[in-house]
Amino acid sequence: MLTKKRALGVVTAVTLSASFLASCTPGGGSSDGTVTLNLATVNNxxxxxxxxxxxxxxxxxxxxKINFQVMEESDLRSAVTADVASGAGQYDVVTIGAYETPQWGANDWLVDLTSFDDDAEYDAKDILPPVREALxxxxxxxxxxxxxxxxxLMYNKQVLDKAGVKISDHPTWQQIADAAAKVKTADSAGICMRGKPGWGDLFAPLTTVVQTFGGNWYDEDWNATxxxxxxxxxxTFYKKMLDDSGESDPVSYSFNECLTALKEGKVAMWADASVAASILEADDSPVKGKMGYAHMPVDKTEESGWLWSWNLAIPKSSKNQDAAEEFVKWATSKEYINLVGTKLxxxxxxxxxxxxxxxxxxxxKAAxxxxxxxxxxxxxxxxExxxxDPQPWVGIQYVSIPEFQDVGxxxxxxxxxYLANRTSIDSALEKxxxxxxxxxDAHKD
Known part of the structure; x- marks a missing residue:
């Protein structure tokens, strides 16, 4: 279990910056009775x-009133972890991942939302079972x-067709590297991949590449591997592919940067979160109808996709828990889904x-x-x-232990x-x- 002391130790290096990011209008009621809910969320x-x-x-x-505080992914994690672990109460609603949710729930840091099951209109049974289990x-x-x-894998069919490149529904990483090299031009990269530092940035896709190549973070006895x-x-494969066919400065790219590059025609392919497809096919997207989609590339495994969800949770430290619950219900309801469809x-x-x-x-029809x-x-x-090889935790692109955020x-x-040629592969992996x-070592026995 992640105790408050251990959690604060995990975020010690980022606490000052996180505190700065977390500065906001205090929650609670105003003199006119208005409740302001502070919501920390990711810049997606x-x-x-x-x-x-x-x-x-x-x-x-x-x-x-809902006060949105939108942050980049790594900044959000730092700020929210510091706030929830300390019980500071800056936020009434937080956007957190499947990694944090069960650990923080076990520590009694989050409001128990199981009562949502009793709301027939909300219909919590409609939540996809694998996602609910992870939360x-x-x-x-x-x-x-x-x-x-x-x-x-997402790719521009027009660009690949012009180069005579075909992508199967279940490609290998070597096939994708070869294809990226063929479609790279002086004005367009062949493939965009995350390189920005962060366990949820670079290591989200890279961990799945490591796993399909036969590696992992730990063996069954928690020995690091x-x-x-x-x-x-x-x-080495990841770097060579980016050196040969990727963006010129990979360490400055994560989800949003690769998404923009693909929409603007500056890259032909991108392997990343499936949710991006909905943005690429939006009515205002310049690549709408031009895209093809395939399973994540593999090497030694049959699949290499991750499983993730961005979720809304309520910290126990919130002073507006009832109002927060009502908003969270609305934002994750069938009603909200229909609202997005009809309005946006x-x-x-x-x-x-x-x-x-x-x-x-x-x-x-639209999707x-x-x-x-x-x-x-x-x-x-x-x-699982x-x-x-077998692993002693449940999770794909992350290790479900509290220390992993800092390790990653x-x-x-x-x-x-290493991607930026500032160190060697051997030095990076040794450290x-x-x-x-x-x-x-903390999880052995």
Whole structure:
């Protein structure tokens, strides 16, 4: 269990910056009785859509104001971890991942949302079972999904067709590297991949590459296995592919940067979160109708997609828990999904959270290019053993121990230095091995 003392130790290095990021209008009631809910969320398009639509909620709830604080992914994690672990109460609603939710629920840091099951209109049973399971601890629900995802390969069919390149539904990484080299031009990269330091940035896709190449973070006895031939092969492959065909400065790219590059025609392919497909197929997207989608590339495994969800949770330290629960219900409801569809476009509906979403005729039509493959991948991946060898935790692109956030961030910086030619692969992996082993030692026996 992640105690408050251990959690504060995990975020010691970022506490000052996180405190700065967390500075905001205090929650609670004003002199006129208005309740302001402070919501910390990630700088992703779906969350920006929620911010656009908050006026609809506020109009129906005149005594409530929603104050969005949108941050980059790594900044959000630092700020929210520091706030929730310390009980500071800066936020009433937090956007957290499947990694944090069960650990924080076990520590009694989050409001138990299992009572949502009793609300027939909310219909919590409609939440996709794998996603709900990832957000539960001892059968109690501690967050609800705003959207769920796996990872897939996305490619511009027009660009690849022009170069005579064909992509199968189940490609290998070597096939994708070869294809990227063929379609790279002086004005366009062949492939974009995350390189920005962070356990949820660079290491989200890179961990899945390591796993399909036969490596992993730990063996079954919690011995770190970073300084192994499998890791070296995978990370060296990743760098060579980017050196040969990727963006010129990979360490400055993560989700949003690759998304923009693909939409603007500056890159031909991208392997990342399946939720991006809804943005690429939006009515205002310049590549709408031009995209193809495939399973995440593999090497030694049958699948290599991840399983993730961005979720809304309520810290126990919130002073506005009742109002926060009402807003969280609204933002993750069938009503909200229909609101997005009618107001913003059906291709922008948050995917991967509710089974009923995939039964809506409007969504089926708008998401025909990517909805079936998204569900297929989410149902095909194996969080218990995503790689070649068994592992002592459940999770794909992360290790579900409290120390991993810090381990992943430190190791991602080391690998980013390697991608940027500031260090060698052997030095990066040797140092990462030592960092990972210290965390693994705490979980032996």
């Amino acid at each position: 398009p779906q969350m920006k859509d929620m911010e656009k639509l908050k006026s609809v909620y506020e109009a129906d709830h005149p005594g409530v 539960s601890h001892k059968d109690k629900l501690y967050a609800v999904p705003f959207y769920g995802e796996s990872s897939i 970073v300084d192994t031939p499998e890791w070296k092969e995978a990370v 476009g059906w291709s922008l509906v948050p995917p991967g959270s509710r089974a009923s979403t995939y039964e809506l005729p409007e969504y089926q 025909a290019a990517y909805a079936p493959i998204t569900l297929d991948v989410m149902q095909s991946v194996n969080p 053993q995503p790689g070649v 961030n430190q190791c991602a910086q080391l690998v980013a230095d 990462c091995q030592s960092i990972a082993q210290k965390a693994g």
